[in-house]
Amino acid sequence: MKKIFKSLLTVFVSLTMLFSLTVNVAASENTVSSDEQRLISEILTYFSYSEGDFNEHNGWTASSITADVDIQRCLNELKELNPELGEAFTNIMDYWIYADTTMPIYSGVLPDGLPTDNSLCIVTLGFQLNQTTGEMQQELIDRLIVTLESAIKYPNASIVVTGGGTSPADPSKTEGEEMAKWLIAHGVDANRIIVENKAPTTVGNATNTFKLLKEKPEIKSIAMISSSSHIQRAVAIFQAVFQLEAYNANTDAIEILNNTSCPVDRKEKLSQQMNSVTEAINTCLNSKNIGLIADLSLSTLESIEITNVNDTYSKGAKVDPKVLAHFTTLAGAKYDLDVTDRAEITNIDTNKSGSQVLKATYSYGDVIKDVSKTITVGTTAVDIPKGDKPSNTTAVKTGDETYALTFVSLMMLTACGYTYLRRKEL
DSSP states (O other): OHHHHHHHHHHHHHHHHHHHHHHHHHHHOOOOOHHHHHHHHHHHHHHHTOEEEEOTTSSEEEEEOTTHHHHHHHHHHHHHHOHHHHHHHHHHHHHHHHHTTTOOOOBSSOOSOSOOSTTEEEEEOOOOOOTTTOOOOHHHHHHHHHHHHHHHHSTTOEEEEEOOOOOTTOTTOOHHHHHHHHHHHTTOOGGGEEEEOSOSSHHHHHHHHHHHHHTOTTOOEEEEEEETTTHHHHHHHHHHHHHHHHHHHTSOOOEEEEEEEEOOSOOOOHHHHHHHHHHHHHHHTTOSOOOOOTTOOOOEEEEEEEESOOSEEEETOOOOOEEEEEEEOTTOOEEEEEOTTTSEEEOOOTTSOEEEEEEEEEEETTEEEEEEEEEEEEEEEOOOOOOOOOOOOOOOOOOOOHHHHHHHHHHHHHHHHHHHHHHHHO
């Protein structure tokens, strides 16, 4: 019997080790296919078509995301090919568009409302050291002054200071180490400071920072500090790196909650954002093939239609029209997209009886489409039934059952082995 138990234990341990190895290999081999790389390149190219100008902070703000439909189409196609990667890129593009449209760019101390516990980390980006002396330049000191004020306001937050050696005058000095010395000299506890002193670029800073922060599981989010013209590019880079490194490691991304800055006169263009984010994506996905595509055409808007409406309504009823647009890609593929949020809709007043015309207008590229629908509102008011308030239903999230099924299979194999060995002994 002891022999059987020993054999059984050996089989089980071997299978379990094989299972663990398989899981680890699968987690580390998140490669991207040529089709996925093509879609990512198209997403970047379409975003580069955005129109805008310099803002009051000398960064770049978009007045229009010109190719928003094609960006959404490519994201949808990427999700079909690779749901996890598609979700990561949706998060990247959502934050990047936010950064270049409606994101507030603060000055001075970090704003209110950030976590007051140790789940927050302040990330301050370095700036090139003086090329002649190797000392910190005033712009970097200005960033540190903002960091010091923010560290006092959020005393439980960790602080990452980033930047490698950037001065030929003294290669032994790094931005990160000089920044840490300055903060400590001004009263910041050294135990709060995490130094990233390897990378001379923002892309490298982001990659190294993600790895450093993942060693501290209590940290869930960051607030970023840089110069005013640089902050939009910085958050776009960090979002891309944090999302893709989390995808690579099959772990949770670290959230970027807010920002602040010090004012500068230097301006940054959209092209600088494009170059840096593209570099970040290629670095994280171990690729050299992702980039902007020359002369990539927008999809053609063929027609629009009003959906989710009836021909007749009771007086006072709610009307919630949707606008569905029909497109054709350059390759001739047809697809539809809900553009309700982008369309101009002239709704009807159901408090007035009789015939009314509901209208919708939508444009994409150089094409403008209109559509209308006649609706009749009756004289009888809508009857709202009275009843018990419906109870809330708790949603149950189901996860990936692959590992559980594999483990069950291992147990069944072990049981079969036990039965076989037992019969052999008899």
